[in-house]
Amino acid sequence: MIRYAFPDGFFWGTAVSSHQVEGNNTNNDWWEFESQGKVKNKEISGNACDHWNKYEEDFQIIKEMKNNAFRFSIEWSRIEPSLGIFDGSSIEHYKKMLSSLRNREIEPFVTLHHFTNPIWVAREGGWLNEKTVDYFLKYVEKVVKEYKDLVRYWITINEPNAYAFASYLMGMFPPQEKSLLKMITVLNNMVKAHAKAYEIIHEIIPDAMVSIAYNVMIFDPINPSSFFDKKIQNFLDRLYNLIFLETILTGKFSAPFKKENIPYAKNTIDYLGINYYTRLHVGFDIKTFPFFVKLYVPENAEKSDFGWEIYPEGFYKVVKRFWEMVKKPIIITENGISDAKDEKRPKYLLSHLIELHRAIQEGVKVLGYLHWSLMDNFEWAEGFSQRFGLIEVDFKTQERRWRNSGKIYKNISENNGISDELIEKYLK
Numbered sequence: 001m002i003r004y005a006f007p008d009g010f011f012w013g014t015a016v017s018s019h020q021v022e023g024n025n026t027n028n029d030w031w032e033f034e035s036q037g038k039v040k041n042k043e044i045s046g047n048a049c050d051h052w053n054k055y056e057e058d059f060q061i062i063k064e065m066k067n068n069a070f071r072f073s074i075e076w077s078r079i080e081p082s083l084g085i086f087d088g089s090s091i092e093h094y095k096k097m098l099s100s101l102r103n104r105e106i107e108p109f110v111t112l113h114h115f116t117n118p119i120w121v122a123r124e125g126g127w128l129n130e131k132t133v134d135y136f137l138k139y140v141e142k143v144v145k146e147y148k149d150l151v152r153y154w155i156t157i158n159e160p161n162a163y164a165f166a167s168y169l170m171g172m173f174p175p176q177e178k179s180l181l182k183m184i185t186v187l188n189n190m191v192k193a194h195a196k197a198y199e200i201i202h203e204i205i206p207d208a209m210v211s212i213a214y215n216v217m218i219f220d221p222i223n224p225s226s227f228f229d230k231k232i233q234n235f236l237d238r239l240y241n242l243i244f245l246e247t248i249l250t251g252k253f254s255a256p257f258k259k260e261n262i263p264y265a266k267n268t269i270d271y272l273g274i275n276y277y278t279r280l281h282v283g284f285d286i287k288t289f290p291f292f293v294k295l296y297v298p299e300n301a302e303k304s305d306f307g308w309e310i311y312p313e314g315f316y317k318v319v320k321r322f323w324e325m326v327k328k329p330i331i332i333t334e335n336g337i338s339d340a341k342d343e344k345r346p347k348y349l350l351s352h353l354i355e356l357h358r359a360i361q362e363g364v365k366v367l368g369y370l371h372w373s374l375m376d377n378f379e380w381a382e383g384f385s386q387r388f389g390l391i392e393v394d395f396k397t398q399e400r401r402w403r404n405s406g407k408i409y410k411n412i413s414e415n416n417g418i419s420d421e422l423i424e425k426y427l428k
Contacts, residue, residue, distance in 0.1 A: 004357040005417040011107060011368025012413035013069030014062065014390065015334050017114035017158065018078075020377035021051035027077035029122035030115070030380075033174040043383030049375055050398050055097050061391060061400060062374065063104045066413040070101055071213075071333060071370045073111035073158065077118035080139050091146050098150040109333070109370065110151045111213060112140055112197065114158040115173070115380070126175060127186040128168075133193045140197045144204045152209055155273055155333065156197045159215040160190040161244050162275075172381050180291075184255045191247045195265035209270045212248070213333040216241055216322065218279030218314040222296050228284035232293055236282055245272075249326060271367065272326050275334035276315050278308035305338040306386055310348055316355035323364040330364060332356065336372035338379070338386040345390075345405040346426045353418060371409060375400060 019025045024047060034044040051058055062070055078090040101108045113136065117126055121135055144154070157163075166173040168183040177183075194212060201208050219236045221229035239255070247253045251266030285294035301309040315335065323330060337348045353369065360366050376389035384395055390406035393399070408426070412418055 001420045002415055002417040003420050003423055004354055006357065007360065007366075008416075010366075010416055011069040011331065011370070012409075012416070013067045013071060013106075013109070013368065013370040014065075014374035015071035015109075015370045015372050016051065016073075016374050016377060017111065018073045018075035019045060019048075019114070019116045020373075020379070021049040021072075021375070022075065023047035023050045023052055025075055025077060025116065027081045027119055028075070028116040029119060029126070029174045032119060032122070038174075038176075039381055040383045040385055043378075043385075045378040047395075047398070048378045049393050049395075052093070054398065056100060057400070058374065059097075059100050059104055059106065061402075062106055065390070065406060065410045067106065068413075069107045069109060069368055069370060070374075071109035071111065071155070072097075073114035074143055075116065076113065076121075076136075076139055077116060079143060080118060082118075082120050083135070084138075086142055091143075095147065095150070098147055102150060107153065108151050109153045109155060109331075110147070111155040111158050112136075112143060113156065113193075115163055122175070126167075127164075127189050128182060130189060133189055133196065136193045137196050137200060141200050141204070144201050148205050152205070152207070153331075154201050154208055154210045155213045156194045156201075156210065157190055158213045159275060160187060160194070160212060161240050162215040164190065165240065181257050184258050187244055187255065188253055188258060188260065191244060191253060191265055192262060194248060195262065195268045198268040199264070211269045211271050211273045211331070212244075213273040213275050214245060214322075215275040215277075215334075216318045218311065218317060219282050220279060222281045222283035222294065226283065229282070232282050232284050236293065245322070245325065269326065269328060271329040271331055272322055273331050273333035274318065274322060275372070276318050276332070277335065277337075278304075279311045279314045280309075302344070304344065304348075305340055306382075308338075310337065310344065312348070312351040312355045315352045316359050319356060319359040319364055319366065320362070323359070330366045332366070332369040334370065334372040336388050338388050340387040342392075342403040342405050345403070346408050349405055349408060349412075350418060350422060350426055353412065357418075 164183045164186040168177040168186050171178040198210050201210050219233045221233045223229045243255045248265050248268045251263045253260045281296040283294045297309050339345045373388040375391040376387045376393040379386040392401045
């Protein structure tokens with residue numbers, strides 16, 4: 001018996017990104033970053049999952065998993081390896097991939113920017129340079145014209161907030177800057193790029209569904225009665241969760257160091273893509289100059305291999321919160337756990353979907369759930385050390401093996417809901 005039934009026509013799928021799975025994306029800033037030995041254990045993405053060549057096999061797995069949706073990204077550096085030069089063979093290759101999905105009745109969700117920039121863009125200053133907005137728009141126009149008959153659901157930019165944080169504030173991703181002002185500049189340029197891309201996509205495909213994939217985080221104060229901890233919580237929540245989203249709802253960019261009216265950015269999403277993983281406890285710490293922020297995960301919290309707290313209730317909270325903000329349909333564009341042994345993923349998957357179901361029951365319009373990730377892949381600065389896949393990948397042989405959680409997800413997708421049997425087995 002199905003205990004938690006999801007709406008008719010619900011999208012069940014998985015998600016990947018080009019650089020993490022395709023292999024040999026040698027023309028982008030991440031390949032350069034890896035080549036400089038800056039990834040954990042000095043790993044390089046290399047062949048990654050060789051998805052560029054093995055996509056038919058991977059799409060067949062998706063079909064066997066009873067999924068009806070798949071999110072992946074187009075690699076800008078393959079499409080436009082140098083300024084104004086578009087690569088016809090790469091354009092055709094992605095066309096074949098899209099047709100292959102369509103032939104299997106799998107709805108493609110296409111991301112146009114997922115963390116990587118062509119080296120020529122990075123050399124000109126990347127997203128700090130206003131010209132990158134125009135460069136991006138020419139690439140977007142080219143891609144959307146090529147694939148207009150194959151794609152309805154578009155994601156302009158993956159996690160602009162996380163990208164700006166990791167690359168320009170925390171110094172973890174290329175170009176490894178640590179400047180709040182630069183982070184704000186990058187967010188501002190990305191807002192403009194998204195808004196104008198939204199317009200271009202709708203000019204070419206009037207009934208397109210366009211959004212961002214937005215990473216949302218729960219920030220809770222370490223000490224709820226501390227004035228300073230609550231101040232830090234509010235500051236981070238605003239900086240990370242609100243600035244970008246508010247701008248594409250209202251057309252007003254309001255951030256530290258920068259306030260700007262961007263009227264063409266107003267109402268530039270047709271749905272909201274939400275990426276949710278965890279929460280952080282935050283507080284004031286005099287020793288962490290210049291921001292005085294302490295990030296903390298309680299020792300007794302259940303954690304993923306990444307050290308992220310497992311907090312399913314947060315999923316319900318963010319879905320409800322952002323539904324109230326945007327009043328547009330929501331698609332979960334990422335949710336998952338790093339768990340090499342696949343011991344925690346079954347419970348993680350079920351408990352998060354139950355929280356999502358709870359939000360739906362309370363009136364939130366959720367169109368689909370895309371699990372991160374279909375398969376193990378190259379996890380950015382962590383290299384191959386973090387395993388998010390429903391499908392395990394042997395990176396030496398490129399063999400794919402179903403994890404138990406992949407079989408559980410197949411059951412959920414096939415039944416459009418969660419059965420009593422799964423609850424008895426994994427949640428009791």
